[in-house]
Structures are given as C-alpha cells and as structure tokens.
Amino acid sequence: MIQHIRSVLFISQMYVAMPIFGLVFAPWALFSRRGAFAACKSYSRYVFWTAGWMVGMRCEVRGTVPQDEVLIAAKHQSFLDIMMIFTALPAAKFIMKKEILMTPIIGQYARKLGCVPVDRGKRGAAIEKMVADVKAGGAAPGQLIIYSQGTRVAPGAKLPYKIGTGILYEQLGQPCVPVATNVGVLWPKRGLLRKPGVAVVEFLPPIEPGVPRERFMVHLETVVEETSDALMAEAGFQYDGQSTAD
Template identity: 85%
Template sequence: MLQYIRSVVFIVQMYVAMPVFGLVFAPWALSSRRGAFAACKSYSRYVFWTARWMVGLRCEVRGTVPQGEALIAAKHQSFLDIMMIFTALPAAKFIMKKEILMTPIIGQYARKLGCVPVDRGKRGAAIERMVADVNAGRAEPGQLIIYSQGTRVAPGAKLPYKIGTAVLYEQLDQPCVPVATNVGVLWPKRGLLRKPGVAVVEFLPAIPPGLDREAFMTQLETAVELSSDSLMAEAGFDYDEQRPGD
C-alpha cells in the first residue's frame, strides 16, 4: 500500500512538472531546436531523479549509443522508455501519431525536434513523405526512432513487427540500431503502481545497411525480443506466471 501511495504521488508531480518545464523553456525552445532538446532532456532527467528517490526506480542505459545518423528500432513498453532513449541519444526524433502534434506545448516541441507525424490509416504514404524529406535534405539530421510494433507492448505479450521499419531501413540506407528494454515490468503501460528496481534500455549491435527485407526483419525481431526477455527476467518478470490458467 505504501508503494502504491508513493507511486500516485510520483505520477501526479511528474505530470504537474511537465507544463512547468514546457512553459519555462518555451522562449528558448520554440525559437531553437537546441532549446527544445534542452527542455525535453531536462524534464526527462527530472523524472528519472524523482523516480529514484520517490519510488525506488533507477534508470540505466546499456550498450553503445549511436552518435551519428541511424535508424533506431526500439521495443516500446511505457512512457519511461521514450524518455530514456531520447535522453541517451544526441539528436533524437520520433515517428509519432499525428494527433500528438495537435496537443498544446507537446505538439510544438515535437515539431521543433523534427518528429515525423504518421497517419495510422495512411502510414505508407507518411513514411514515403518522410523518406523524401530526409533524402532531399530538408529534415534535421539525427537519430530517427521508430517503434517497430507500432504501440506499447506489455511484458509477455506478443505483437507482430510492422513492415514500416524495413521500408525505412531500405530507403534510408543507414545502420539500424535495435533497442531492447524491460521498463514495462517496473512501469507498466496501465495502472498506477511503479515498482522499485532497475529499468534498462539497451542499445544492441547495429544492423548494417544492405540486407534484404526478410533477413533484416528476422534479425531485428530476434535481437530485440531475446534481449528484452533477458532484461525482463533480470527485473523479476516470470513468463510462467503470465500464462493463462496458471
């Protein structure tokens, strides 16, 4: 019960702090991409700091973080992995639902960061438009993050990897860095309880450009799923307990 109360207090203060950071940084952030990065990374670090002492949740980044242009294909389990991946990378930008760009403050920041809106009903067209922008030099350089399963996936759940990642991999001709995580074990996609422990995002060895679509997708999914399973077991997740009827 005490951990639950701590979790609720942590969540409330975290969301109260979000518009405060957004407004304080707004003059710099809305006139400069550098300011937008500073604002978002400052807020994320604040969340990491409060999570550590309020609910006992520590954040850890493992592996070699890419510094140049790359496609980042990540496992997505909760809001926490978004902040951890973004803060670790020098110039991250996300492929995101276009509805997010309509939200106050957050939408303006996303535009400044160079995030790419995707219409879920027209994803192929959106990816083609984004690739065209990158190839024409109109998009800001950096690390483009895509969640290959398209949404948050709870620990133990299985969801297919979508072909959009392979399309980007083929057309961008950049290395693809898979990213595994266990954050959903400690910070679930639903519910208020935040568990103590070590939340990890791990940057795995890059997949060089040039593989055919099927080989790329197989290598990506195998790397991310096996590494995520290992990290989740490290955090105390037990697959046997999640099986129906057990």
C-alpha cells in the same frame, strides 16, 4: 499500499512538472532546436531523479549509444523508454502518431525536434508519406527512432514487427541500431503502480546497411525480443503473469 501511494504521488508531480518545464524553456525552445532538446532532456532527467527517491526506480542505459545519424528500431513498453532513449542520444527525433502533434506543449516541442508524424490508419499511404517526410526532414540531423511494433507492448505480449521499419532501413541506407528494454515490468503501459528496480534500455550492435529486407526484419525482431526477454527476467518478470519485482 505504501508503494501505490508513492506511485500516485510520483505520477502526479511528474505531470504537474511537465507544463512547468515546457513554459520555463519556451522562450528558448520555441525558437531554437537546441533549446527544445535542452527542455526535453532536462524534464526527462528530472523524472529519472524523482523516480529514484520516490518509487525506488533506477534508470540505466546499456550498450554503445550511437552518435552519428542512424535509424533506431526500439522496443516500446511505456512512456519511460521514450524518455530514456531520447535522453541518451545526442539528437533524437521520433516517428510518432500524428495526434500527438495536437497535444498542448508536447506537440510544439515535437515539431521543433523534427519528429515525423504518421497516420497509422492509412497503412500503405502512411508508409509512403512517412518515407517522404523523413527525407524532407533530412536537413535536421539526428537519430531517427521508430517503434517497430507501432505501439506500446506489455511484457509477455506478442505483436508483429511492422514492415515500415524495413522500408525506412532500405530507403535511408543507414545502419539500424536495435534497442531492447524491460521498462514495462516496472512502469506498465496501464495502471498507476510504479515498482522499485532497475529500468533498462540497451543499445544493441548495429545492423549495417544492405541486408535484404526480409532477413533484416527477422534479425531485428530476434535480437530485440530475445534481449528484452532477458532484461525483463532480470527485473523479475515471469511469463506466467507473476512478477517478483515488487
């Protein structure tokens, strides 16, 4: 019961702080990409800090964080992994569903960061437009992040990896850095409870350009899922639906 109360207080102050940070940084962020990065990273670090002392959750980044232009193919379990990956990278931009651009404050910042909107309901046409938009936004350097399963996936749930990641990998001709995580064990996609423990995102060895698409997709899914499973087990997740991370 105490942890639930602490969780509700943490979530409440986190969402109250979001528009405050957005408005404070707005004079700089709305006219400067650098200002938009500063705003989003400052807010994320604030969330990490409050998570530590309010709900006992520590955030940890593992592996070698890429500094050059690469494609990041990440596991997505909750809002927390977005903030952790974004803050770790020097100039991150996301492939994101287009509805987010209509969100107050978040949408304006996403545009300034160079995020690429995607209409997930149009399948093939959406992939073509995504590739075109990525190339059009190439003047804004950075690390392009795509969630290969297309949505948040709860610990233990299985969802196929979508071919859009493979197409981008081919078209861009850049290394692809897989990213695994366990954050969904402590910060679930639904519900209010936030659990104490160590939330991890881990940058894995890059997949160099030139791997055939089918082999690339198999390798990507294997390394991300196996590493995420190991990280979730470390956090106390058990596939029978029970968790010892409480």
